[in-house]
Amino acid sequence: MKQKILSLALLLVSLTAIHAGDSPDKAALPALKAATFDVDATPPLGSAMAYDPVKRLDELTLRCRGIVITGAGKPIILCAVDWIGIANEGHDLFRESLADAAGSTRDRVAVHTLHQHDAPGCDFTAERLIRDLGLKGFDRLDGGFHRDVILRTAKAIKAAIATAQPFTHFGWGVAQVKEVASNRRILGPDGKVRAVRYTATKDPALRAEPEGVIDAEVSLLSFWNGDRPIAMLSYFACHPQSYYRTGVPSPDFPGIARFIRGQAVPEALHVHFNGAGGNIGAGKYNDGAKENRMALAQRLADGMKQALTDTKKLPLISTDVGWETVPVKLPVAPHLKQEDLIKDLKTEPAKGYVSKADQLAWVVRCKAGHAIDIGCLRVGQSRVLHLPGELFVEYQLAAKKMRPDLHVALAAYGDYGPAYIGTTVAYAEGGYETSARASNVAPEVEPILMNAMKQLLGPKK
Numbered sequence: 490m491k492q493k494i495l496s497l498a499l500l501l502v503s504l505t506a507i508h509a510g511d512s513p514d515k516a517a518l519p520a521l522k523a524a525t526f527d528v529d530a531t532p533p534l535g536s537a538m539a540y541d542p543v544k545r546l547d548e549l550t551l552r553c554r555g556i557v558i559t560g561a562g563k564p565i566i567l568c569a570v571d572w573i574g575i576a577n578e579g580h581d582l583f584r585e586s587l588a589d590a591a592g593s594t595r596d597r598v599a600v601h602t603l604h605q606h607d608a609p610g611c612d613f614t615a616e617r618l619i620r621d622l623g624l625k626g627f628d629r630l631d632g633g634f635h636r637d638v639i640l641r642t643a644k645a646i647k648a649a650i651a652t653a654q655p656f657t658h659f660g661w662g663v664a665q666v667k668e669v670a671s672n673r674r675i676l677g678p679d680g681k682v683r684a685v686r687y688t689a690t691k692d693p694a695l696r697a698e699p700e701g702v703i704d705a706e707v708s709l710l711s712f713w714n715g716d717r718p719i720a721m722l723s724y725f726a727c728h729p730q731s732y733y734r735t736g737v738p739s740p741d742f743p744g745i746a747r748f749i750r751g752q753a754v755p756e757a758l759h760v761h762f763n764g765a766g767g768n769i770g771a772g773k774y775n776d777g778a779k780e781n782r783m784a785l786a787q788r789l790a791d792g793m794k795q796a797l798t799d800t801k802k803l804p805l806i807s808t809d810v811g812w813e814t815v816p817v818k819l820p821v822a823p824h825l826k827q828e829d830l831i832k833d834l835k836t837e838p839a840k841g842y843v844s845k846a847d848q849l850a851w852v853v854r855c856k857a858g859h860a861i862d863i864g865c866l867r868v869g870q871s872r873v874l875h876l877p878g879e880l881f882v883e884y885q886l887a888a889k890k891m892r893p894d895l896h897v898a899l900a901a902y903g904d905y906g907p908a909y910i911g912t913t914v915a916y917a918e919g920g921y922e923t924s925a926r927a928s929n930v931a932p933e934v935e936p937i938l939m940n941a942m943k944q945l946l947g948p949k950k
Contacts, residue, residue, distance in 0.1 A: 518807045521560040523656045523712050523719045524649035525758040528553040528642045530570055531738050532609050537628040539573040539610045539842045544736035549748060551608055551738050553642050554760050556712070556720045557591050557650060561810035564593040565866065566646070567722065567875075568600045569760050570638075571740045573842060574905030575602055577614035577850050577859075579632065583639050590643035591650060596814045599864050599875040602902045603763045605741045606733035610842060610905070611635040615850035622831065626839035627846055654719050659809075659868050660711035661896045662800030666792035669785055670727040670766075671773030672701025672882075674920050682920030688730040688770035689777035696773050703727075703769055704885050707789065708898035709796035710871055711757070718757035721750065723793050724873070724898040726764030726882050731775055731782035742771075745786035750793045762900035767879035767909050768922050803869055811867040815941045816860035819877075819907055820931035827852050843908045843927060851906045851929045861904050863938070865945035871896040874942055878907035878930075879922070881915060884938060892946045910934055 530553040532543050555568035566587050575583055584598040591598075609629070616630040675698050677683035686695045707725040711718055729741045740747070743761050751759040775781045830849040837845065864875035872895050874888055880901040889897045909928040916923045916932040 519560040521558070521656050521805060521807050521810060522653035524557040524559070524646070524653035525720050526555060526557070526642065526645040526649045527758060528638065528645050530572065530638050532634055536634055537631065538608055538738065539606060539629060540734055541607075541736045543738060547737050547739055549740055549744060551605070551740055552744070553638055554758060556722070556758070556760060557646055557653070558810060559650070559653060560807045562812070563597055564591040564650075565812045566591055566593060566598040567760070567866070568598070568642070569762050570600065570602045571605055571744055572602045572608045573604055573606055573610045574612075574902065575600060576610070576612040576847065576905035577854050578617070579611035579613040579635060580904040580906070582613060583611075586639045586643045587646055590646040596862050597812050599900065599903060601762055601875070601900050602905065603729050603740070603743055603761065604879070604902050605729050605739060605744070607735055607737060607739040607741070609635065612847060612850055612905070614854055615846045618849055618853065619846055622834065624834060624839070630846065654714050656712045656714050656719055656805070658713040658715070658802045658804050659871070660709070660713060660800040660802045661871050662709045662711075662796035662798070663706050663896075664792045664795035664799060665705050666707050666725060666789055667705070668774045669771055669788050670700065670703040670705060670769050671771065672703055673768050673770045673772060674701070674915070674918070674922065676918065680918065682918050685921045686770065686772035688728045688772055689732055689775050690772035691776050696776065698773070700773060702882060702886075704764065704882055707792040707796055708896070709793060709800060710868065710873065710898065711797070711800060713802060718754060721754065721757045721759045721797070723747070723759070723761045723796070724764050724900060725761070725789060725792070726766040726769050726885055726899075726901075728766050728770040729763060731771065731785055732777050732779060742782050742786040743789060745783065746789035746793060749786065749790040753794065754797070763902050764899050765876070765880035765882045765885035765901045767901070767911070768881045768915070805869060809869050812864065813867070813945055814862040814864045815944050816862055817937050817941050818855070818858070818860045819937060820933045821852055821855045822925070822929050822931050824925045825852050825929060827856070843929070847908070848929055854906060863941040863945065871898070872946060874899045874945060875903055876901050876938065877904040878902070878910040880910045881912050881922075883912050884942070887939060888942050888946065891943055892949060894949055895946070897946070907934070910938070
């Protein structure tokens with residue numbers, strides 16, 4: 490009997506020792522926390538947007554919002570802005586300022602726009618070049634307001650980190666978004682683009698064409714503290730325009746969808762990212778009628794709602810979260826020559842968004858050897874790729890095929906310097922998106938980005 494008692498005592502001591510040996514390792518893991526921030530990014534009356542000055546402010550404002558993740562190495566910052574684009578040195582300063590505010594580094598910050606057209610654009614390289622050339626008429630490049638938004642966002646991040654919430658779980662959900670996205674490029678029998686179905690298409694024959702190659706899925710990555718949602722990050726590939734050139738800053742239908750979901754789940758900050766929607770728009774389902782804005786917004790919101798309903802939650806520890814980047818140098822479009830651009834800028838009127846000033850800024854950046862960081866967020870079995878420009882949807886579809894064993898989403902419209910980024914074959918097909926006035930990169934861009942995505946996603950295990 491004594492022997493049995495002794496054996497039991499030894500077993501309990503052994504189990505206690507094993508448990509005690511495990512505890513320090515678990516206790517040593519840093520706690521995961523999430524800090525959310527939300528800043529008004531609406532330009533004031535009279536200031537210049539991408540196409541028109543602000544003549545009136547609307548009920549809905551433009552937002553600069555996102556999340557800071559701590560506990561997985563240096564802080565990871567994900568930020569989405571209701572602007573048409575943030576390019577070159579503007580993108581650099583945005584990321585550097587947010588990194589400094591969070592105690593992180595620029596390579597761990599992703600800043601994206603949703604690409605609304607009744608909104609500002611930001612490019613401090615173009616601003617500097619135009620100033621140095623002594624040119625007038627480029628009010629949209631005046632960066633005073635943009636710098637103010639960057640400063641206020643940095644302050645908001647500092648304040649948010651002080652009250653960051655622990656998160657114990659993440660969620661992943663996917664749903665179909667019906668009758669919103671359609672491919673803009675309508676091919677003829679010769680394989681060339683015979684028509685572009687823009688985001689507002691009045692021609693009923695073009696609207697009657699099939700949806701074409703799209704990604705109809707909205708992906709939802711969520712962060713939870715137990716049963717309490719902290720942040721909902723959604724990803725959907727489509728140009729965000731229903732109508733524009735109104736002189737009224739507008740988050741358009743993705744911003745309204747985000748607002749609807751925020752009202753339905755007010756405990757969480759809702760952050761939306763535009764996926765690879767460079768050749769995707771709402772043209773099949775939008776003839777430009779004003780009422781279509783709410784119809785498109787409700788359809789996207791319905792998809793977001795279903796994605797949350799279908800979300801599967803899983804527990805997390807700090808080692809389940811990570812961030813990795815691959816720097817890439819993108820090839821300049823062969824038609825862009827610095828000397829010619831400067832000459833044209835001195836003689837042509839200032840007009841358009843991707844104008845000679847934007848193109849010159851991109852050429853100067855590339856000549857200086859600038860590389861763009863392609864980022865990848867890892868949260869459990871989910872991966873989110875962060876890429877530049879107006880990326881074609883084929884990149885997003887390819888990324889999902891690379892790792893069918895993972896949950897993959899993509900945020901495009903990071904550094905807007907490259908403008909449209911087509912596939913190699915798309916440049917031979919013609920069409921607006923790959924034309925000399927729309928794309929600042931050469932057809933050789935595709936293998937560079939595909940290889941970066943493969944490297945970040947890694948081989949299937």
